Structures are given as C-alpha cells and as structure tokens.
Amino acid sequence: MDAPVTLITGTRIGIGRHLAEHYLRLGHRVVGCSRAPVDWTREGYNHYGTDVADEKGVKAMFSAIRRSYGRLDHLINNAGIASMNHSLLTPVSTVSAILATNAVGTFLLSREAAKLMKRKGYGRIVNFSSVAVPLKLAGEAAYVASKSAVVALTHVLAREFAEFGITVNCVGPGPLATNLIRSVPKQTIDRLLSLQAIPRMGTFDDVANTVDFFLRPESGFITGQTIYLGGV
Amino acid sequence: MPHHDDDMRQVVDLIIDNVNQLKNTQGLKAPAQLDSATALFGGDGFLDSMALVTLVVAVEQAIEEKFGTNVSLADPGAMSQEHSPYRTIGALADYALRRLRAA
Numbered sequence A: 001m002d003a004p005v006t007l008i009t010g011t012r013i014g015i016g017r018h019l020a021e022h023y024l025r026l027g028h029r030v031v032g033c034s035r036a037p038v039d040w041t042r043e044g045y046n047h048y049g050t051d052v053a054d055e056k057g058v059k060a061m062f063s064a065i066r067r068s069y070g071r072l073d074h075l076i077n078n079a080g081i082a083s084m085n086h087s088l089l090t091p092v093s094t095v096s097a098i099l100a101t102n103a104v105g106t107f108l109l110s111r112e113a114a115k116l117m118k119r120k121g122y123g124r125i126v127n128f129s130s131v132a133v134p135l136k137l138a139g140e141a142a143y144v145a146s147k148s149a150v151v152a153l154t155h156v157l158a159r160e161f162a163e164f165g166i167t168v169n170c171v172g173p174g175p176l177a178t179n180l181i182r183s184v185p186k187q188t189i190d191r192l193l194s195l196q197a198i199p200r201m202g203t204f205d206d207v208a209n210t211v212d213f214f215l216r217p218e219s220g221f222i223t224g225q226t227i228y229l230g231g232v
Numbered sequence B: 001m002p003h004h005d006d007d008m009r010q011v012v013d014l015i016i017d018n019v020n021q022l023k024n025t026q027g028l029k030a031p032a033q034l035d036s037a038t039a040l041f042g043g044d045g046f047l048d049s050m051a052l053v054t055l056v057v058a059v060e061q062a063i064e065e066k067f068g069t070n071v072s073l074a075d076p077g078a079m080s081q082e083h084s085p086y087r088t089i090g091a092l093a094d095y096a097l098r099r100l101r102a103a
C-alpha cells in the first residue's frame, strides 16, 4: 500500500479534526492524537490518547506507528493550548502548561518523527505558530513565547533535518472560530482582525491550503519558513 | 489564625481600602457604596482589565503587609467569567483567604 501516512496532533476538535478529515479525503492514512477521547471515527483513521508533552506516551505512539505502518511521511504539529491573561495575573502553572504542549510537544513529536522519516530519506513537518507572535499580542505573553519557540524550532530543525530529506515549515493562522478563542472578547478579535491586510476571520480551508503547499513533494526546496495568514 | 468570619471581614475591608486608594490616586471610577457583593470584573463590574491588574497586585501587597505572607492571586480563569475569583469583592476576598490558608 502506497498511501502516505500523516500524523496530526490535536485531532479531537478544531483545526486538527478538520485537517484529519481533509487528508483522509485526499487518500492519506491518518493517525491522530489528543488527551481526551474522540467522539468520531473514519475509515483509514487511527486515534491515540496521547498527550504531546508526555515523552513516554509519545514514544509509545511512535512505536505503534512504526509497527502498523513502518513509515511516516507527514507530521502536522497542530495540538496547542492558549490562555488570555495579563502576565501579572498569570500563574506559573499556566505558563508551564502552555510551554509544555506548544513548545516541548512540537520538539518531542518532531524528534521522534524525524527518526522514522529518516529511514526513507523523506518527510514533511508542519508546525503551528500564530499571528500573535508578529503582532506581539499583549495579554498573551505565555502563548506568544510558546509560539515564538515554535518558529525558532522550525528554523533550527529545518537545518538539522535537511540532510534526511525532511522539510520543516510553519503556518501562523489569525483568529479562526474554534474552542481555543471562544473566551476572547469580541472587541479583542475585531482589533486583531483590523491589523491584518485582509481583515476577516480565517477558515479551516485557509489553513489546510497552506499545509497542503508545505506537504507537496514539489515543496522539497522550501524549509524553515513560516507563513502568517491574512497578511500580518 | 482568628475566626474565619473575622478574617473574611478583614480581607473584604482591605480590598475596599485598596479600591478607595485607587479611586483617590488614579481616578478609578467606582461605586460610592462598596461591600462584598459589589461586582468587580466582568458583567456589571466597574474594573477594566488594566484596573483589575492594578487592584489585584495592590491587594497582594497589602495582604503581605498585613499578614506577613506573600500570596499570588493570579488565576488562569481570570478572563473567563463564570468561575473567576475577580467577579466580586467577596469572591476575591474568599480567594485571597484560601491562598493565605494554603501558604
């Protein structure tokens, strides 16, 4: 069987779930994970209850992928959490949790994926940052720090993995109607949108289109790049 | 530590003192009558997010001066209103007291 194997983190809901369905429609064999169980299933989809910040769990998931498929073509580091709060009101436990999922999780999954991709000398890794980074969003210090770390990892891992035929790129969406931003006040969202060249909410398809571009075999000379959506 | 109701009253008074100080020094617009039921932040609250930060930090410092304990009143649920410890003066006092006891 030659269908590509695509691992997407954070597929229970939101962008991750949409991407899982998108790549299933394109004929990929899709593996997904989240901390809580999923309430949906699809032919060709395999789910793991894995926390991306838990090294043991992540390693076990990769062992299972190696046993079941013997390969990995694509990794999409979508799992992420956020917290909207002034830094003076932010407990350090919140900062640690955000850094663990967003930054450490991206590192861990990329490291384990590269080991598996290296066998074939081919791979595509796509990370998730946010327009909150270039916009230096006040009220999201921990989130912006974690998503800046993701951009930094994208730069460095692109160099380290280049010799294995693996590209590492990053997409930075603007506001998109998911659970992640449901508690952000409307006026904050409106202010954010007004800072974009194209002042509208992003859609799942805007994100999928960008990820498609990075995953294409023809994109082998594109690595270490971050594309922010909406013209930020 | 003295009796709970007594502590609670002391912390409520301490918060009211700090609101009044911010009224005088920073021109904070607050209701004339303040008690533990007064809404602070979100809904009918009179604080905007910057004033909330200022008040919470002032209360942290006042608690350290009064009780000799350094507590952190930061809370991850601050901006999501339902369970926020910043809803009312009473909620903030209760939260501060729980932090004080846990310290």
Ligand SMILES: NC(=O)c1ccc[n+]([C@@H]2O[C@H](COP(=O)([O-])OP(=O)(O)OC[C@H]3O[C@@H](n4cnc5c(N)ncnc54)[C@H](OP(=O)(O)O)[C@@H]3O)[C@@H](O)[C@H]2O)c1
Pocket: A009, A010, A011, A012, A013, A014, A015, A016, A033, A034, A035, A036, A037, A050, A051, A052, A053, A077, A078, A079, A080, A081, A082, A101, A105, A128, A129, A130, A131, A172, A173, A174, A175, A176, A177, A178, A179, A180, A181
């Ligand atoms: N929505 C936006 O406006 C926006 C804007 C810019 C960037 N982004 C980025 O886009 C990505 C997806 O966000 P979204 O809006 O789809 O968020 P979402 O709707 O909140 O979904 C997040 C997904 O990640 C999973 N997840 C969270 N922590 C995890 C962990 N430690 N281990 C494994 N899975 C975990 C969640 O499932 P469990 O809770 O079950 O683990 C869920 O499936 C994130 O990286 C986010 O930062 C979003």
